Amino acid sequence: MTLPLIYSAEVADARAQGRPIVALESTIITHGMPFPQNVETARAVEAEIRAAGAVPATIAVMDGQILIGLEDAQLDRLGRAEHVMKLSRADLAVCVATGGIGATTVAATMICAHLAGISVFATGGIGGVHRGAELSFDISADLQELAQTPVTVVAAGAKAILDLPKTLEVLETLGVPVIAVGQDDLPAFWSRASGLKAPLRLDSAAEIAAAHKMRGTLGIKGGQLVTNPIPVEAEIPLAVMMPVVEAALAQAEAQKISAKEVTPFLLSAIFDATEGRSLDANIALVLNNARLAAQIAAELV
Template identity: 70%
Template structure:
């Protein structure tokens, strides 16, 4: 598929035309989640993981006003070195296209582009959600509303642990978004395997997730499905230790009056510093783990 302001790599286009499994990938993790050159290396490794699993990766971004579904290696490298890329969600995706800007897609914007392209599965690190203190700031990610309206399976390690995971689950329930914990009864908490909260649903393999999605389609259900995939045990950081880092990072953000779209990148960077880099190692491990599971689900759906 190709149209004005919407292009695909030949690899992605050929795979979709042939009915082969494709996995969408966001680009905010490249521009706002990790420093150079680790961000480029991570992006290429995630794409390689998907290919090794038997699916085709499609990293999504807006480059000079052009919406790309699938990036060439040199484009990933250039994006990883871009310092002024916009952070795009539903509200400003079209703005970046109209104004010829370069921007990285969040979960919400990636879901929109993936659905337009006909890609049913998307792998990310963690979704956005209800921020801590949202009862005062009203800071709730557009990712949650997008999950309620756009029919894409999102494989993540749950909501980012810097958020209020309990309130995030409440909002997802209100919006009618199915939330599945993969292989365990508790919700994962991004860097940690458990948030100390029960998962709404549990499934233990990719075939079961694909079967559930087919049943949803049969019933005419609209909107996405969230798969919460815990990172490998050897890569996790204990939840109690992470809470100490998060509390310190939140205090710093408040002291520096950080708000809006700058909150999450600031907190992730501060936690990286506080953890001595351990949070970044865990982040890379969980993204690769999610990519592998997303590929398995895409293969099951294609079959």
């Protein structure tokens, strides 16, 4: 069967010319913030990638097709849409087969990027091991995807609402290289430092690209997790964020929020508690990750 991939005009042109391309997820548009701020942020991230010399490919599912890059009208439609499926490895095929509309998480974006021949993906933060996972077994599919799909993912670490030590342990067990950029400490999304030592450190896009190529040469399956610390001026220190996170987790438990609803609920509660500062930091770190991803993609080309 022919793959149900549709490339935007910009991405198709970049493929034909062999230019660097960076994949972007779409759940930040549908589940991260309201319209029109979601579309404005998506366009800002795409513009950042273009300014750094690469081409953005925001990925989503519409009308039975996987869109690799969104035209303006498609981005607006996605930004306004309601009841959008949040797609991971488990439900990506069903959404495509039934003609639904879906936004891709880290795992689904990696799958689609690889199908489209894109090796670098920029996001905000990956999913991971949730607090209390020893009882709930709530572990994001993102971690398994990193272990099997050969895409380099640039993030600001795992979201700080998660159990970071357990997330790091699972990544180690799965054989996923976790690389901190320019520092020894593992970033913690809104905060530059988590207090956990990163397993690996690389200081340049060229080094990260070389490591990506060497994994392919050696036949090692899976991708790389590149943890890029949030810019200093946008950081919310861990000591400030953790009491806010703990309060949000308590709210989620009291309201019996579970499964895919946990992360959006927590991010909303944290946004309210920080009076919007957490969202400002989130946007800053995504833009920062987009810049680095564009540099890595350029090195790979």
